[in-house]
Structures are given as structure tokens and as C-alpha cells.
Amino acid sequence: MCYVFAYLHRRDLVDRIEGVMMRIAYEVMKKEFERVLKKHGMGEAETVRCASLFAQTSLDGVYSHGLNRFPVFIDYIERGVVKVGAKSSLEGCFGCLERWNGNEGPGNLNAYAAMERAIALAKDTTIGCVALSNTNHWMRAGSYGLLAAQSDCIGILWTNTMPNMPPWGGKEPLLGNNPLVLAIPHGDSPVLVDIAMSMFSYGKMMNYRREGKELPFDGGFDEEGNCTRDPAAILKTLRPLPIGYWKGSGLSLALDLIAATLSGGLTTHEVGKISVEATVSQVFLAINLASLPDRKAIEAKIEETLRALKESEPVEGGSAVHFPGEGTKKTREENLKEGIPVDEDIWKKVCQL
Amino acid sequence: MCYVFAYLHRRDLVDRIEGVMMRIAYEVMKKEFERVLKKHGMGEAETVRCASLFAQTSLDGVYSHGLNRFPVFIDYIERGVVKVGAKSSLEGCFGCLERWNGNEGPGNLNAYAAMERAIALAKDTTIGCVALSNTNHWMRAGSYGLLAAQSDCIGILWTNTMPNMPPWGGKEPLLGNNPLVLAIPHGDSPVLVDIAMSMFSYGKMMNYRREGKELPFDGGFDEEGNCTRDPAAILKTLRPLPIGYWKGSGLSLALDLIAATLSGGLTTHEVGKISVEATVSQVFLAINLASLPDRKAIEAKIEETLRALKESEPVEGGSAVHFPGEGTKKTREENLKEGIPVDEDIWKKVCQL
Numbered sequence: 001m002c003y004v005f006a007y008l009h010r011r012d013l014v015d016r017i018e019g020v021m022m023r024i025a026y027e028v029m030k031k032e033f034e035r036v037l038k039k040h041g042m043g044e045a046e047t048v049r050c051a052s053l054f055a056q057t058s059l060d061g062v063y064s065h066g067l068n069r070f071p072v073f074i075d076y077i078e079r080g081v082v083k084v085g086a087k088s089s090l091e092g093c094f095g096c097l098e099r100w101n102g103n104e105g106p107g108n109l110n111a112y113a114a115m116e117r118a119i120a121l122a123k124d125t126t127i128g129c130v131a132l133s134n135t136n137h138w139m140r141a142g143s144y145g146l147l148a149a150q151s152d153c154i155g156i157l158w159t160n161t162m163p164n165m166p167p168w169g170g171k172e173p174l175l176g177n178n179p180l181v182l183a184i185p186h187g188d189s190p191v192l193v194d195i196a197m198s199m200f201s202y203g204k205m206m207n208y209r210r211e212g213k214e215l216p217f218d219g220g221f222d223e224e225g226n227c228t229r230d231p232a233a234i235l236k237t238l239r240p241l242p243i244g245y246w247k248g249s250g251l252s253l254a255l256d257l258i259a260a261t262l263s264g265g266l267t268t269h270e271v272g273k274i275s276v277e278a279t280v281s282q283v284f285l286a287i288n289l290a291s292l293p294d295r296k297a298i299e300a301k302i303e304e305t306l307r308a309l310k311e312s313e314p315v316e317g318g319s320a321v322h323f324p325g326e327g328t329k330k331t332r333e334e335n336l337k338e339g340i341p342v343d344e345d346i347w348k349k350v351c352q353l
Numbered sequence: 354m355c356y357v358f359a360y361l362h363r364r365d366l367v368d369r370i371e372g373v374m375m376r377i378a379y380e381v382m383k384k385e386f387e388r389v390l391k392k393h394g395m396g397e398a399e400t401v402r403c404a405s406l407f408a409q410t411s412l413d414g415v416y417s418h419g420l421n422r423f424p425v426f427i428d429y430i431e432r433g434v435v436k437v438g439a440k441s442s443l444e445g446c447f448g449c450l451e452r453w454n455g456n457e458g459p460g461n462l463n464a465y466a467a468m469e470r471a472i473a474l475a476k477d478t479t480i481g482c483v484a485l486s487n488t489n490h491w492m493r494a495g496s497y498g499l500l501a502a503q504s505d506c507i508g509i510l511w512t513n514t515m516p517n518m519p520p521w522g523g524k525e526p527l528l529g530n531n532p533l534v535l536a537i538p539h540g541d542s543p544v545l546v547d548i549a550m551s552m553f554s555y556g557k558m559m560n561y562r563r564e565g566k567e568l569p570f571d572g573g574f575d576e577e578g579n580c581t582r583d584p585a586a587i588l589k590t591l592r593p594l595p596i597g598y599w600k601g602s603g604l605s606l607a608l609d610l611i612a613a614t615l616s617g618g619l620t621t622h623e624v625g626k627i628s629v630e631a632t633v634s635q636v637f638l639a640i641n642l643a644s645l646p647d648r649k650a651i652e653a654k655i656e657e658t659l660r661a662l663k664e665s666e667p668v669e670g671g672s673a674v675h676f677p678g679e680g681t682k683k684t685r686e687e688n689l690k691e692g693i694p695v696d697e698d699i700w701k702k703v704c705q706l
Binding site (some may be wrong): 039075125156168172174184245256257263270304315320324341351 | 523573611622656669
């Protein structure tokens with residue numbers, strides 16, 4: 001059996017629970033987040049939205065960017081990196097592109113508002129784009145793709161990040177891993193591609209190192225400049241590989257330059273001059289499928305392709321082929337019913353915030 | 354020294370001249386293309402544009418999609434796959450998105466017209482998008498990105514293709530390699546990312562096999578379902594790897610679905626029902642930087658990032674770091690001065706068409 005496939009089916013475990021596992025009801029988790037956010041000075045409506053985004057992220061199984069990330073977010077508020085009361089403001093309208101300034105506010109609230117605005121623009125002109133400067137980490141990238149898909153829009157969105165990956169041919173981490181999302185409406189199970197430009201995140205490499213395991217594929221360079229699957233070696237050089245080698249390096253650079261130019265915000269290179277990852281630049285593009293005359297035919301076309309994928313022959317030893325985002329609905333329903341799996345220590349930590 | 358880097362500096366050789374090399378002046382090559390195209394029934398203005406696109410592609414060093422591809426293009430005209438006299442026609446306007454039908458005409462002419470139209474739309478509304486159905490292979494993808502950049506627009510464009518790559522977790526080639534271009538204005542040396550979603554093209558794998566060489570990285574699966582660098586094994590299974598494994602698989606699927614839905618054209622799955630690669634779907638998105646109030650600051654921002662890349666420390670044994678598209682200007686100038694390097698046999702073949 002191909003190692004590749006074994007990995008595919010372990011991807012949910014990569015963002016897994018580390019310590020003793022327990023389950024917490026979605027509403028309980030959300031209320032707890034609301035309590036902490038209010039205590040830290042967030043406004044009423046913003047608290048509800050922000051807590052929902054965090055809780056829904058864990059509910060959908062993206063544990064690394066839901067509950068597990070929440071204490072870091074609160075720490076950023078306490079340190080003033082995330083300005084808890086700040087709201088994004090309109091900087092300029094240019095046809096179907098708008099520039100918004102995130103004013104260093106909470107990244108998920110800024111991103112949600114930007115995507116909402118891009119969708120509103122797209123309802124008028126089929127395509128709407130918001131370029132957002134001066135914002136913070138948006139947590140789960142896919143959240144805003146799902147928002148687009150729920151509004152019957154294709155969503156194409158990305159962010160730049162702090163420098164954390166060398167360009168192809170270079171040793172210094174000058175590029176970001178710049179996560180990119182493409183979302184396509186498909187009933188209650190949208191196609192959701194949510195990928196960073198590095199092969200593995202630092203978090204995932206640390207997980208592999210902790211378990212003394214090799215990465216399933218080359219993930220970066222060792223000190224001799226050879227490609228390696230050894231997570232410890234990569235964590236030493238800080239030279240993760242871009243997806244598709246020179247291809248992901250080019251993509252990362254282009255996404256960064258487009259985000260910074262359209263928003264008038266900082267490039268990854270400029271973000272690197274700050275001591276923390278803040279004041280990043282993002283792009284939110286919405287394309288309204290409901291504007292098109294053949295909306296029903298579009299639905300059938302998407303369905304046909306996805307069905308062909310799902311009915312196709314899997315790799316040696318594998319089960320059915322899945323499209324990206326397909327598993328989310330099942331995880332969400334299971335976690336709604338059974339409670340969201342959490343690491344007891346992290347949950348306790350949040351309850352003490 | 355990392356094998357990776359040795360490969361980087363051999364990339365120009367991958368699309369190399371196979372037989373006896375000679376050099377042909379740009380104008381001579383263009384005139385020869387014009388002669389053949391006219392003989393095959395192409396109109397006056399279309400002939401000039403089509404010949405220029407082919408000759409400029411070779412001039413820029415993308416030999417595989419210039420002269421070397423020209424005989425295939427003529428064969429497609431002769432077989433009626435490319436309808437030599439057909440022009441694209443407007444199917445509908447939806448805000449800043451337009452749908453055009455390529456009417457099975459020459460792919461490079463359709464793509465050029467589509468990008469031109471997207472740029473014209475972007476001059477009005479900052480963002481312009483043309484979705485093109487029913488068109489043919491656009492030859493060099495980068496051509497239309499360069500056109501956007503020359504018009505002071507960011508260009509984001511892609512095409513779907515015939516099915517030629519299995520989805521992640523599957524064995525059957527249901528996805529296309531769906532080339533994607535991102536172009537960013539930067540004087541006479543734009544940033545040009547021009548990448549297919551498969552790690553290596555079939556043409557490149559055949560070159561490696563012919564030379565009895567391994568691929569520099571895993572390029573696909575062998576018959577046992579293991580990832581391999583053996584080009585012969587991959588050419589046997591027809592299971593090339595997507596860039597970034599599951600990531601490129603997701604990207605390919607999303608690009609296909611977006612192109613087919615926006616254009617109302619065929620998906621890769623539908624193209625696969627035809628015996629040749631034809632009637633594909635494409636998206637051309639232009640974003641007009643000249644619409645923005647800080648055009649000069651944008652220029653400085655791009656320049657600063659590119660300078661940082663170029664001044665950064667290269668990998669072990671490597672020379673300077675380059676940005677994608679950087680080498681094109683030099684190749685173009687050299688080929689203009691010295692003549693375009695061609696394979697004598699292919700050149701003779703074109704002269705006999």
C-alpha cells in the first residue's frame with residue numbers, strides 16, 4: 001500500500017488532540033469563548049461572531065485553529081497585537097474592488113466582514129473584491145470560503161503571512177506560506193480547498209518530531225541542503241519546502257504581491273520587519289453564481305464531476321476518493337451530536353482565562 | 354550540493370532542442386508561420402497575431418509551445434479540431450464578468466482576445482473577467498499574463514485540459530493539469546508564474562526517459578502504487594503526481610469547476626468524453642493597478658520584495674535567487690540578437706508545411 005494514501009486518511013489526526021480527550025458541546029464551547037472575549041473588552045455583536053467562528057472551526061474538525069488557537073488569540077489581545085475594539089474601515093472604492101483597512105483588529109472579524117462585503121459587491125456586479133490591509137491572522141482560512149459558498153458565490157481568498165519559507169533557490173525565509181482558499185457552492189457540502197504554500201506547517205512538523213516519525217514526503221531541506229523527510233532537520237534549518245518546489249515558491253510570491261498591492265498593505269517582506277505576525281494583507285474575491293442564467297446546469301455540472309471522482313477507482317488499499325471539503329459535513333454533524341473533541345488541558349486553560 | 358538546485362539551473366534545458374541546433378531570426382520565423390497559416394485559410398489580421406504569438410513564445414525561450422508545437426497546431430487545423438476561421442463571440446454580460454464562446458477557433462487567438470477584453474473591462478471597473486468556453490489549447494499560457502502585465506494589470510488566468518492526472522487517492526486520470534498563470538506588472542520584467550498542476554508534464558517525463566535519467570523529484574506512481582522518480586514507470590501507469598500531492602489535486606479540481614461554471618463550458622470530465630483535447634474552458638481575470646491611487650508606492654513595494662529575494666543567500670552551491678519570469682527578458686534579448694535556437698528537423702518540417 002502506498003504510504004501516501006495511509007497519510008491521507010490520517011490527516012484528521014495531524015491536527016489531533018494531544019492530551020486526555022474529552023468532548024464539549026458546541027454551545028458550551030461558544031458560550032465559554034463569549035465569556036472570555038467579553039472579559040477582554042470585545043463588543044457585544046463582535047463577541048458573538050468571534051466566538052461562533054472559533055467554535056465552528058473546532059466543530060468542523062479544524063482543531064488547530066479553533067479551541068487550540070484561542071489562548072494564543074487572547075494572548076495577542078492582552079499584548080495589544082490584536083486591538084480588540086478596532087473595526088475595519090473603508091479606504092476607497094475602485095469599481096468592483098474595495099480597499100479596507102483592518103486597523104489591527106481581530107483577524108477573523110475583519111476577514112468575515114471583508115468576505116461579506118465582497119459577496120455584497122458580487123451580488124451587484126457578479127464579481128466583488130475586497131482587499132484588506134493591516135489585519136491580523138484570520139484563524140481558519142476556510143471559514144470565509146464557506147461563507148462565500150453559503151451565499152452562492154465562488155470564493156477565492158488568500159492572506160500573506162510573516163516570512164517563514166525560503167524562495168526556491170534560496171536559504172533565507174523571505175516568503176510566507178500564504179494560505180489560499182478556493183470554495184465552490186455545492187449544497188451543504190461545498191468544495192473547499194484550503195491550503196498553505198508550504199508542504200507542511202511548522203505545527204505538523206513538530207507533531208511528527210514529537211512522535212519520532214518521518215514526514216510522509218520531503219518537507220524541507222537539511223543542513224547539507226538536501227531534501228529531507230526528517231522533521232527535526234527541517235525545524236533546525238527553518239527551510240520548509242514549497243508545494244511543487246519552484247511552483248509553490250512562485251505562487252507564494254505572487255499571492256503576497258497581489259495582496260499587498262491591491263490592499264495597499266504590507267508585503268511579507270515588510271511584515272518580517274515586525275517582531276510578531278501582524279498587519280498582514282488579504283484578498284477576498286466573490287463571484288456570484290446566481291447572476292448566471294444557467295444556475296441549474298452549473299449545479300448539475302459540478303455534481304457530475306464530483307460523482308465521477310467519488311465513483312472512480314481508489315489507489316491500492318484505499319477507500320473511496322473524496323473531494324476537498326467533503327468530510328466536513330460528517331465531522332460537523334458528529335461533533336454536534338457527540339460534542340467537540342478537546343484536549344482537556346487546553347479546555348481547562350480556556351475556562352481559566 | 355542539493356540535486357534540487359542542479360535541476361533549477363537545468364530548467365531551460367528541459368524544453369531543449371533535441372536534434373541539430375541552428376538559429377533562425379525572429380522575423381524569419383514569424384514570416385514562415387504567417388505563410389503556413391495563410392495557406393491553411395487563416396484571415397489576414399488573425400495570421401499576423403497567431404504567427405506573432407507562436408514566434409514570441411520561441412523568442413522567450415518556451416520552445417515547447419512555440420515552433421515545436423506549431424506542426425501539431427497545423428495538424429489540428431487540418432483535422433478540423435481547430436476551426437481556423439472561427440472567432441469568439443459574446444454570450445452574455447454579467448457586471449464585470451463576460452462570457453465568451455470560443456467557437457472551437459484557434460486557442461491562442463481566442464485567449465488573446467479574451468485577455469484583451471478582460472483588460473478593457475478592468476480599465477472601467479478595476480476588475481474585469483472573461484470566461485471563455487468551447488476554445489482550444491492556448492499554447493503558451495504565459496503569453497496572456499504578459500499581455501495583462503504590459504497593460505498595467507495583474508493577470509490571473511487558467512485553463513482546464515483533458516483528463517490527464519488522477520485525483521488524490523484515486524487511480525483514474527479524472528483531473529486535468531490545468532495550467533495557472535499569475536502575472537504582476539514590473540517594468541519590462543514582470544513577475545510571471547506559469548505552472549501546471551502536475552509536477553512534471555508528460556513531455557518532460559518523456560525527455561527524462563529518453564535520456565535514461567531519473568526525475569529530480571517524485572513525479573508519479575508506479576504500478577505498485579508507490580511514489581517514484583522513474584519516468585518510465587509513470588508513463589506506464591499514467592499517474593503523474595499533482596504539485597503538493599492532495600493540495601494540487603484540490604487546486605486542479607477547483608480551477609476546473611470554476612472555469613466550466615463561469616464560462617458555461619465543459620469540465621475536464623466532459624472534455625474527456627471527446628477523443629482529442631478540444632472545447633476547453635478558461636478564465637481571464639485582469640485587475641487594473643492604474644485604477645489605484647498609490648501606483649508609485651505599489652511599484653516600490655514590488656521592487657523591494659524582488660530585490661530582497663535577489664540579494665538573499667542562495668542554496669549550497671547555487672548562484673543568485675531569481676523571481677519567476679526574471680530570466681525571460683535576457684533570453685528574449687539574446688534570441689533577438691543571435692536568432693532563436695531551433696531543432697533543424699522541426700524547422701525544416703515547418704518550412705515544408
